[in-house]
Amino acid sequence: MPPSVHHIRCVTEAYLEHPHERGALATLLTALAALDDPTHRKTFPAHVTCSAIVIDSNRHVLHIVHRANGTLLAPGGHNELDDHDLRAAALRELHEEMGISTGAVVPLTGYEDVPLDIDVHTIDANPSKGEPAHYHVDFRWGFLLPVDHAVKLQKEEVDGYEWRTFTSAVSLTVRSKLALLP
Template sequence: MPPSVDHVRSVTEAYLARHPDERESLTLLFTALAAADDPTNRKTFPAHVTCSAIVINGARHVLHIVHKASGKLLAPGGHNELDDRHLRDAALRELHEEAGIPPSAVVPLSGFEDVPLDIDVHTIDANPSKDEPSHHHVDFRWVFRLGAEHAVTLQEEEVDGYEWRPFTSAASTTIHSKLALLP
């Protein structure tokens, strides 16, 4: 069973308790949560929830992968699936699928066990081959520390490469600024 509306709402409210100034930027999420359709389903438009894993290694570098579909350097992540009971589960599954890092190799950063580091809303272009209109992803970005060095094994169907980048060079400006606040 995918993450429930109550779970998504609870996680969102916990996040907004830390970042109350971001409530307005999540209007599309609240609209999706109030609608009849499953907000975690990839076919829910105009917006649906996705999840990403922000992985930090011992050198305080962040894992980025190159997604084939977009050519962009991003955190491992993607759509929720039916077996993802919680949002964090989807991020961990995507990390394992795209980068070969199993959930057992990472631990949530202290204080972020049940709250994402960031929630980002971004536009996805229409994809006629998948019968998808232009829409928005509301990406819950979970932060993890790599417990021990672990080889990155890329999912060749979706990923072209990877980089470990210093916090200051994180591809996302919101991630960069939130990581900079960590001890």
Template sequence: MPITADHIRATLTEYTDAHPEEKTALEFVHELIDEGIDVTSRKEFRGHATAGAVVVNGDGQALFIRHVALDRWLTPGGHLEREDTDLLGAALRELAEETGITLSVSPVQSYPVHIDVHPIPANDSKAEPEHRHLDFRYLFRLEGDQGVTLQEEEVSGYAWRNVDTITDETLRARVRASLRGATP
């Protein structure tokens, strides 16, 4: 069963219960869902959900990939697929697809460490106008030393970097807090 509006609504509620300071900023996502907008469809350009994986290894470093289409270093993630049944699973699927990491990775918590809403530039080759991603970012710990196998059509490189290099301040602070054992 594909990801439902109820699942997204419940995830938003769990997240904003943990981070009430973000409730107002994310209210428009509830409004889209209340209007019957399918935010799981990548053809919904007012905003559609994506799932991301912030992976931290035993050395406290975060995994970054070089995203081909955006030509930027990002954490793994991407669009939802019809076979995805929940957002956490979608984040794990994207991690596996882009990096080959499937073993010894576990979520730090059941809800996203961060939900980021950001603009995506128009992509003429995909006939996509500028639009917004509603990025549900989950935090994972990697135990052991599993190798990385890149999905070369979307990813051109990878690097393990200090979590201090995470550019989003909120995400960086929450990952740091998690590594210290505090509530992110």
């Protein structure tokens, strides 16, 4: 069973203990008030996705090269029926796309039950999938990869990967939050 609306609300409220981000998450709050499943990929105009922000021992952040459009982003994607919570969805995506097992990473201290970042971004229409332009509300979970780990790319979705410094992380919001880590 995918993450419940109750679980998503609880995680969101814990995250919003930093209330300055509430306005940026209006799309998420509206989706949580609707009757549709916010984790289903066909829920429009917005649905929840999950990503893994993985930091290695050299304080570099893992990015994948997404096959569909060549963009650099964190490993992640849509929730699936067997994801019991949002963090589990991020870990599953990390394993699927990079071959990094759940046991190889540990949650960032202080972010065990709350994401490092929640980002709302626009996704272009995809007529071949019958999808209008919509929003992804991406719950970005922070993890440490304490030792080097072999990577096995999911060739159907990932063309490559990069380790980038905190200051060169692609996402500006993630970059600003990484700068605050000890």
